[in-house]
Amino acid sequence: xxxxxxxxxxxxxxxxxxxxxxxxxxxxxxxxxxxxxxxxxxxxxxxxxxxxxxxxxxxxxxxxxxxxxxxxxxxxxxxxxxxxxxxxxxxxxxxxxxxxxxxxxxxxxxxxxxxxxxxxxxxxxxxxxxxxxxxxxxxxxxxxxxxxxxxxxxxxxxxxxxxxxxxxxxxxxxxxxxxxxxxxxxxxxxxxxxxxxxxxxxxxxxxxxxxxxxxxxxxxxxxxxxxxxxxxxxxxxxxxxxxxxxxxxxxxxxxxxxxxxxxxxxxxxxxxxxxxxxxxxxxxxxxxxxxxxxxxxxxxxxxxxxxxxxxxxxxxxxxxxxxxxxxxxxxxxxxxxxxxxxxxxxxxxxxxxxxxxxxxxxxxxxxxxxxxxxxxxxxxxxxxxxxxxxxxxxxxxxxxxxxxxxxxxxxxxxxxxxxxxxxxxxxxxxxxxxxxxxxxxxxxxxxxxxxxxxxxxxxxxxxxxxxxxxxxxxxxxxxxxxxxxxxxxxxxxxxxxxxxxxxxxxxxxxxx
Amino acid sequence: xxxxxxxxxxxxxxxxxxxxxxxxxxxxxxxxxxxxxxxxxxxxxxxxxxxxxxxxxxxxxxxxxxxxxxxxxxxxxxxxxxxxxxxxxxxxxxxxxxxxxxxxxxxxxxxxxxxxxxxxxxxxxxxxxxxxxxxxxxxxxxxxxxxxxxx
Numbered sequence: 001x002x003x004x005x006x007x008x009x010x011x012x013x014x015x016x017x018x019x020x021x022x023x024x025x026x027x028x029x030x031x032x033x034x035x036x037x038x039x040x041x042x043x044x045x046x047x048x049x050x051x052x053x054x055x056x057x058x059x060x061x062x063x064x065x066x067x068x069x070x071x072x073x074x075x076x077x078x079x080x081x082x083x084x085x086x087x088x089x090x091x092x093x094x095x096x097x098x099x100x101x102x103x104x105x106x107x108x109x110x111x112x113x114x115x116x117x118x119x120x121x122x123x124x125x126x127x128x129x130x131x132x133x134x135x136x137x138x139x140x141x142x143x144x145x146x147x148x149x150x151x152x153x154x155x156x157x158x159x160x161x162x163x164x165x166x167x168x169x170x171x172x173x174x175x176x177x178x179x180x181x182x183x184x185x186x187x188x189x190x191x192x193x194x195x196x197x198x199x200x201x202x203x204x205x206x207x208x209x210x211x212x213x214x215x216x217x218x219x220x221x222x223x224x225x226x227x228x229x230x231x232x233x234x235x236x237x238x239x240x241x242x243x244x245x246x247x248x249x250x251x252x253x254x255x256x257x258x259x260x261x262x263x264x265x266x267x268x269x270x271x272x273x274x275x276x277x278x279x280x281x282x283x284x285x286x287x288x289x290x291x292x293x294x295x296x297x298x299x300x301x302x303x304x305x306x307x308x309x310x311x312x313x314x315x316x317x318x319x320x321x322x323x324x325x326x327x328x329x330x331x332x333x334x335x336x337x338x339x340x341x342x343x344x345x346x347x348x349x350x351x352x353x354x355x356x357x358x359x360x361x362x363x364x365x366x367x368x369x370x371x372x373x374x375x376x377x378x379x380x381x382x383x384x385x386x387x388x389x390x391x392x393x394x395x396x397x398x399x400x401x402x403x404x405x406x407x408x409x410x411x412x413x414x415x416x417x418x419x420x421x422x423x424x425x426x427x428x429x430x431x432x433x434x435x436x437x438x439x440x441x442x443x444x445x446x447x448x449x450x451x452x453x454x455x456x457x458x459x460x461x462x463x464x465x466x467x468x469x470x471x472x473x474x475x476x477x478x479x480x481x482x483x484x485x486x487x488x489x490x491x492x493x494x495x496x497x498x499x500x501x502x503x504x505x506x507x508x509x510x511x512x
Numbered sequence: 513x514x515x516x517x518x519x520x521x522x523x524x525x526x527x528x529x530x531x532x533x534x535x536x537x538x539x540x541x542x543x544x545x546x547x548x549x550x551x552x553x554x555x556x557x558x559x560x561x562x563x564x565x566x567x568x569x570x571x572x573x574x575x576x577x578x579x580x581x582x583x584x585x586x587x588x589x590x591x592x593x594x595x596x597x598x599x600x601x602x603x604x605x606x607x608x609x610x611x612x613x614x615x616x617x618x619x620x621x622x623x624x625x626x627x628x629x630x631x632x633x634x635x636x637x638x639x640x641x642x643x644x645x646x647x648x649x650x651x652x653x654x655x656x657x658x659x660x661x662x663x
Contacts, residue, residue: 162520162523162563164523164559164562164563164566165520165563167559168523168524168527168556168559168563171552171555171556171559172527172530172556174552175530175549175553175556178549182541182544184544184545185542185544185545186545187542187544187545189538189546190534190537190538190549213592217585217588218579220584220585220587220588220619221579221580221582221584222580222581223580223581223619223622390619391620391622392616392634392637394588394615394619395612395616395638396641398592398595398612398615399608399612399641399645400645402596402599403645403657406655406657406658407649407653410655410656412599416596419592419593419596422592423589428523430519431517431519431523431526431576432520432523433523433526445552449549452548452551453547453548456547
């Protein structure tokens, strides 16, 4: 407790507050640019922290991380382009809201959810780090395989219209994740003679291509802007207080999303993209009005944004206690800790307790700072988006996506892959194969493969190797959850087909 | 524009084609590396066949609608691909400036003919936009953008 108070005192300086403010603003700006991820924001701003004191450096990076994850929601809502992969699920309802002239409501909802999510994540991190980290160690390869499978049950609810088409999309995504060097055999696969393809298909490249390019093509074909024709920001209809009252009036949604975000965040490798998709799916599943999801339901935005901001602090639990990054940006934080001679583990909470607690508390401060910075930024960014004529908007977005894609690996091939995937994505959407299941397959394919192949390797002498996948009690629980998840996701479709549910139903997970 | 297409058969056919492409591309891969992709390929083929067969007996959507102008759609697709090739040849700045100006002019024609005056007005705006992003990426973010033949 003394350490906590000491850490709090060390944060209450003008220098620290300015560092958090600048960090959140910079993170928000970078996160809102499609293609520039939280990892990239941290990597780009890392050199600026070299000359800082350890606490200041960590405070700055924590603020950038929090700001960039939140910043992804801006473009997700305004132009249907997730600024970071964590905001994929935000597009599902945020963008339809923006098109209905409810951009302000969506952005305010995202902001409040992000602040609450950020604060909840910090509280979890402070209170539960050691016991939860011990639990995370129990996740071996077979458990990771089932975690990936659990994520894939989402395909059923993201399939728009046809479950089979959704499954085909998920399989295509998983196969795309296998392009390049395999994670277990270390062989090059499916590169078709292009050595540059050995690096595989970067998730962000696919994400930009599948989400942005089809939208640009639609805008060009239809000769319209993607935001509401009347250009309304929507503030006149709904104010921040009403949005806050709506969100806090339905605490179950936000509590559930935060818990999902926290549980998934401590599993290494799962990341914010998985947390937001799972939280969105559960919000839809438990909603009294699931049909409205995908058509502009603020609860979908709240679920996605609260869970991905819980993940920011939540993923630090395995990092600070075990040195295992819970998400890719955490690897950079780990690098900074090591650079300053700080080794993850018990020492970080005892010998360097003031520093560690100061870092954790600074993330809480950054979460609070999202409210003023975010609401001000929302107006500015929306103004730019809404006032720009569509014939400027289309080439400008195309240029930013090209830049963002190129900057990931300095690769023109990535730009080509992005464009080809985007063009293919446009036509696939026409025949009913949507982007969301493909992206989900791409995210979870790598995790599933590693878990599956490692389990099979360990079971090479077993008479029935695949039984190893359900050998541990935890694996059995996860496998049962997969079956349960798949069944509950398919139940509405079955009920609808058998005539026991009203037709006319949901455009489920429409990513258009 | 409405095209008559059995979407179930089209999606199933695409799945089968994609599976065939990867199956043929994965012949010389060792057991450990092909274990997972092959399992997914089998599942993909199964789902695609199911959908294809379903398309025969109980087809879903029988038409697709390309909303707006197919010409503008095709021209933008072409321009995006040309942009990609041109970046490598002419460099980021020159190719982006030229193609952005062309796309702006092409899309603005929806509202009516574009006068030279408007085009001249847009030229510095686009130049500043390209130059601004170029400077941010090269100077602030330290990303080396392709320079090509000209710049």
